[in-house]
Amino acid sequence: MIITNVACSVVEQAGVNTMIDETSLKILKILQEKARIPNVEVARQMEMAPSAVLERIRKMERQGIIDGYEVRLNPDRFNRRQVAFVQVQVSADNTCAGEAFAAIPEVQEVHYVAGDDSYQLKLRVADTEELGRILREKITQVNGVAATRTATVLHTYKETAKLPLLDTVHIKE
Amino acid sequence: MIITNVACSVVEQAGVNTMIDETSLKILKILQEKARIPNVEVARQMEMAPSAVLERIRKMERQGIIDGYEVRLNPDRFNRRQVAFVQVQVSADNTCAGEAFAAIPEVQEVHYVAGDDSYQLKLRVADTEELGRILREKITQVNGVAATRTATVLHTYKETAKLPLLDTVHIKE
DNA sequence: AAAAAACAAAGAAAATAATTCTGCGTAAAA
DNA sequence: TTTTACGCAGAATTATTTTCTTTGTTTTTT
Incomplete structure (x- = not known):
């Protein structure tokens, strides 16, 4: 059984109940590792068509789930x-x-x-x-x-803006 | 007069004296604003050929000046x-x-x-x-x-990993 | 329960972009 | 001055993104 997105495209705005399914979560995990890989590569890793992956990414951008992309400078x-x-x-x-x-x-x-x-x-x-x-x-x-x-600071052990995406995430607001 | 990169391609490694000229700095500033814009768009903003811009970005990636690209999640x-x-x-x-x-x-x-x-x-x-x-x-x-x-934290006024790239930067090591 | 509507995904085609290669001009080094 | 190295532009090639259409599935409505 596949769980799909529900009630999130009616009004794609902040302030509306939203859900993220496992597929989108997996895409985000891939992007968190390396945000500047081509879409086709994400699709390969997802074993999905590039168009489907792109659709999901664009949707998350519109919904404000993805806020943007940053260069990490040394x-x-x-x-x-x-x-x-x-x-x-x-x-x-x-x-x-x-x-x-x-x-x-x-x-x-x-x-x-x-x-x-x-x-x-x-x-x-x-x-x-x-x-x-x-x-x-x-x-x-x-x-x-x-x-x-x-x-x-004498030594930095960890410094990241990554959000832990461990469990299935159900997002409200 | 155009200042060009010096002595950085002899050994492209960490631990070598390196310099960043104004051109590369401007590219980094563009990428810091929006890291996932296409190369051609960077080239347009730079008023340079896409190949030249790409060359510089790839070089900075090799040199470890650019460490990577991150998704910013909300x-x-x-x-x-x-x-x-x-x-x-x-x-x-x-x-x-x-x-x-x-x-x-x-x-x-x-x-x-x-x-x-x-x-x-x-x-x-x-x-x-x-x-x-x-x-x-x-x-x-x-x-x-x-x-x-x-x-x-009750309120966050600012939260960024951006490095201030205000002045001309000369980088050693 | 059946019909209608909404959704997600695949696949193909078109538009864009990345990458490689070549050649030229300029600047530093010999 | 000559040599060498470098950076950039432009063209050609490859690869990727994006759009559009179709299909199957799920959800909602009647």
């Missing part, structure tokens, strides 16, 4: 060896500190976290010297910044 | 709305804790950080309930874990 080759995490305490009245941090190019991530009521930043820089410069000249200059706590 | 659609950062204190004698954390599928990042002599983990889970379960059943089960401190 940070080593761009003088961006050093990763650092910075926790920033901001006085309660400043509501746009998050956007200000996000505007700094060396800042790859900006999260507002519960617990300490602070921002968690992830930076990628050349070395600790540049880190210091950005802290001094950019981060502490943002309006309302009270204190920062920096942790430099 | 975490919302896969029950992975919740991001959390976990700081883990590990007793000094356990040297393979990092690998153990990395093996957990919900853990997207594992860094060993200076300062507190601890591991910084980034998790992506469905909700706080799942977060609790993974902390209890997986993270604290790793040999040598002494303490954990979790910060759940």
